[in-house]
Amino acid sequence: MKLAIEELIENVKDELLCYEDMEQAVQQWEKDFRNWVEKNKGNHKDIVLEHGGTFFKISDEDEIFEIANSYMDAMDEGSVKQYWEKF
Numbered sequence: 001m002k003l004a005i006e007e008l009i010e011n012v013k014d015e016l017l018c019y020e021d022m023e024q025a026v027q028q029w030e031k032d033f034r035n036w037v038e039k040n041k042g043n044h045k046d047i048v049l050e051h052g053g054t055f056f057k058i059s060d061e062d063e064i065f066e067i068a069n070s071y072m073d074a075m076d077e078g079s080v081k082q083y084w085e086k087f
Contacts, residue, residue, distance in 0.1 A: 001057040002048055005037060008064070015068035029071055036084055 003011070009030055016026045037054065041047055048055040058064065074083035 001060065004058050005054045005056055008058070009033060011064045011085045012068050012071075017069065025071075025075060027033065032080075032084060036087060041069055 004038065012033075013030060016022050016029060020085060033076050037047060037056075041049065046057045048057060070086045071080075
């Protein structure tokens with residue numbers, strides 16, 4: 001399934017905001033994700049450009065939770081840089 005980048009961002013932000021005191025982390029994730037998309041457009045199998053829009057391929061809605069949960073784990077472990085490298 002494909003989600004518009006804006007829709008994916010909103011869904012992941014909603015997941016992250018389920019945790020306490022995550023407002024600043026949510027803003028950082030969005031900024032870093034937008035940078036990651038720009039850097040990887042046309043070079044990553046999950047970024048799809050079509051009809052003037054940018055979409056992100058996910059297998060199912062559980063992947064949105066996985067994206068958010070992995071980010072939380074990376075923050076706890078101090079491995080956010082590696083999170084984006086493996087994204």
